[in-house]
Amino acid sequence: MFHPTALAIVHFPLKLVTRRMLAPSVGHYVFVRDDGQPLDFIPGQFIQVHFQYADGSATKRSYSLATIHDHTLGPGEAVEIAVSYVPGGAATALFEGLPEGGQVDASGPYGRFCLMPADQNQRYLLIGTGTGVTPYRAMLPELERLIGERGIEVVLLFGARTPEELLYGEDFYAFAAKHPQFRFVPCFSREMPDQPHRDVRHGYVQQHLAEFAPNPATDIAYLCGNPNMVDACFETLKEVGLAVPQIRREKYVSSK
Template sequence: MKLTARRMIAPTVAHLSFLRDDGEPLPCIPGQFVQIHFQYADGSAARRSYSIAIGRDPDAAPDARVEIAVSYVPGGAATALFEALALGATVDASGPFGRFCLYPNDANRRYLLIGTGTGITPYRAMLPQLERQMAERGVEVVLLQGARTPAELLYGDEFRAFAAAHPRFRYMPCLSRELPAADSPLAHPDVRHGYVQNVLPELAPDPAADIAYLCGNPDMVDASFEALKAIGLPVPMIRREKYVSNK
């Protein structure tokens, strides 16, 4: 894949845009990931997995674009690779892989999407699918995004704009350290102070109506999973993917 654009979306997270250098489309399902292949300094093989962050309409033809969010980890081998990668340079990749996707036969009335860090990227990719499901079967969606500060809300502006345009979509940022100033455009009645798992009871998860997705920090995923189970959500209705920051 050839790097075509880079922009910082948080102090330590970059959004990278690639094109397949053979021009072939990448048929993928929102929620899947690609693996980037590279070498450590000693020549041994390494690879890292990154969720595809770009969303496509389910009926649109696949194209050659691949977009990912990358956390920069001090001293990390993958971080060094991406920081040194010039526009137009290429990396080897494989995929797509994964089953952290919306299922075509879902008959739920609401999705609870819970994510932290770059674990939020699958939900960005799912927005076109969710838009269709909201229109066609009236499903409701709540997105709980956990971060420490407002500056770390990856794609927050996009989620806010999507929520403003779609009454069935509710966006709830959960900030553990710093809330936006009262006069900030980021201040909103749906902003919460604390961790995403602590906000779950407020949403009154319904075992008969809800499907939950958990993606991000393993501790958050485990805590949210246990909380949802305790509320009564059946385990098959809780879909999980854990993200670990690898060096």
Template sequence: MPAQFPLKLVDRRMLAPTIGHYQFLRDDGQPLDFQPGQFIQVHFEYADGTATKRSYSLATIHDHALGAGDAVDIAVSFVPGGAATALFEGLDIGGHVSASGPFGRFCLQPGDHNARYLLIATGTGVTPYRSMLPLLATAMAERGVEVVLLQGARTPAELLYSEDFYAFAVAHPGFRYVPCLSRELPENPHPDVRHGYVQQHLAEFAPNPATDIAYLCGNPDMVDATFEALKDAGLPTPQVRREKYVSSK
């Protein structure tokens, strides 16, 4: 069993009507060394005492050239009647949870020589891309790589971390942020806002096996449909990196 460590809640806010942003500090004096794209597991017990856990991708942004940061940021989906929802909703500032990790390989690879990243996400699947922003900035500066982020949501209120992505796009001309909204558009949409699902707008960006590496994260149906579309466009499987999110109570 992986070693567990305490996390102390220092801040929280609502990102969307049913999703909260929780910021913790590791409370045992150790940094959380992680690669953007990895996740932690939060351990707790059901009411009957049965041990369980939930996985959360790290949304933390820090300068990896300076080493691991102190903050541990995650996005938590609230599920009616969910045990994890009760845990987080009942957690006060200064309260603790037990965690382990980091885990996972959904990360940018040092050996990548691609000209463009296609980052595609729905729901909380966008959180790893938030943590990747400093590394993407380095890749754009050093390799001239371009980045397109297609983020799917139903409404503007459900676009998680959109303010971070819009600000990053302003500061980095090689980064294009494309929100895809399936139900409701904002009153004065940005020119890059699209109506529909992310997989419906993928063809607009002409996926190219000679230049692209794609990352897919979020709803399993979206991941599967987009993976098939990328295969049809000629991208070999090693150039498509996937992580599926399945909601648990």
């Protein structure tokens, strides 16, 4: 496993290969690096896409890499991100108008929101909302390795408003079916599925976190997504005794 500081940050062009809708307002974009070099990364890291506002001023947006890979990525291999569409958003206009074969400028990889090599915990609590679940999708091969090598357990609490907004749900359900040590717990705040799985919950992830009895002796928690959720869960985890190094967090803020 790479250390999260092992990969050099570089600037590069990305070419769009294909896209599909994950939800009514979220697109799944598949890119390749368009300079003949690989875009390797450590699961949990993100890239930044650089572009200009209509007035010509420079700006950028960050996107966690959603790619599932269990090897070093080579030249020409695809990388994947999830893009939330914000009404009137400059980044939304960029991505919605990007044709297949179109280019964007990017840099990265960035971040330390990764599974750390020195971790000796017995369980990971992975908590996310919206596109904040993308890092956990990328972590699946590493989690599979750790389940096999260290016998860890994993609980993924994922908050969505409705079943059609359960991003990458098919990947997490399939992983849970293959690995009994992995529990996928979707929490729907507005609309429940017609035939809910036994691990489906109604409400927000922060309302159900206590059910899984976070334990400072055994757990490391990851929080990614809506800032209100991240803050609420962080306070809950601190109250039950998790030390700050046991709580790793990233906030996703929608921006125009």
